[in-house]
Amino acid sequence: MNANRKLPWDWHDGQIPENVFVDNDAYVETSFSFHLYRAERERAVEIRRGASTYLGTMFDVGPAGRVTLGEFALVHGARIICDQEIIIGDYALISWNVVLMDTHRLSTNPVERRRELENVPLRKQRFLSNQCVPCPIHIERNVWIGFDSCVLPGVTIGEGSIIGARSVVAESIPPFSVAAGNPARVIRKIDNHESQTD
């Protein structure tokens, strides 16, 4: 990233927002990943040493949201919807089309949803506002999340665990487990010899 916060290789004519920290040894493929970004906190996104985000990754971070991408973590085209906190641990691998959401954003009440939709055209930026209480997501170190999966608010995925492709993770998954399906259930544990993560 150069002094004016542009990426020299970027196809999109954009900048990395001021309150995003990108380590010198981290990689962000395109500033388009911040097209939906509205975060206002200091260091609202931290992309640490050796971490990478590739095409298709979207940081849909609301004003109070905070996202941390740990060392050598790799996000290959996920949508990160964050109104409170999403922590992605060191060496985590998030495959394409994964959705991590710490908020459902819209109310389950149809009257409130309708009111919100009527307000969208009145806003300068036609974003939906958050109608829900967010609940943090924690993806611990060495986790691998398979493609097209969805991780819902309040979920922790324990160290070293694997989430199968196209899973919906509605409840926390213990460490060193393989979980899959909708809703995701543990299908096996990972043996000690497979779980040396240091």
Ligand SMILES: CC(C)(COP(=O)(O)OP(=O)(O)OC[C@H]1O[C@@H](n2cnc3c(N)ncnc32)[C@H](O)[C@@H]1OP(=O)(O)O)[C@@H](O)C(=O)NCCC(=O)NCCS
């Ligand atoms: C989760 C995964 C790693 C499991 O691999 P595995 O341990 O070899 O498991 P198996 O293939 O032996 O399957 C075990 C059981 O889980 C089921 N299962 C496996 N993956 C599943 C999935 N994604 N969704 C639902 N069920 C799944 C199998 O059908 C099988 O069920 P059964 O015991 O009733 O026959 C693998 O299936 C997967 O989804 N990998 C993701 C790959 C990916 O996203 N790659 C992107 C590149 S970054």
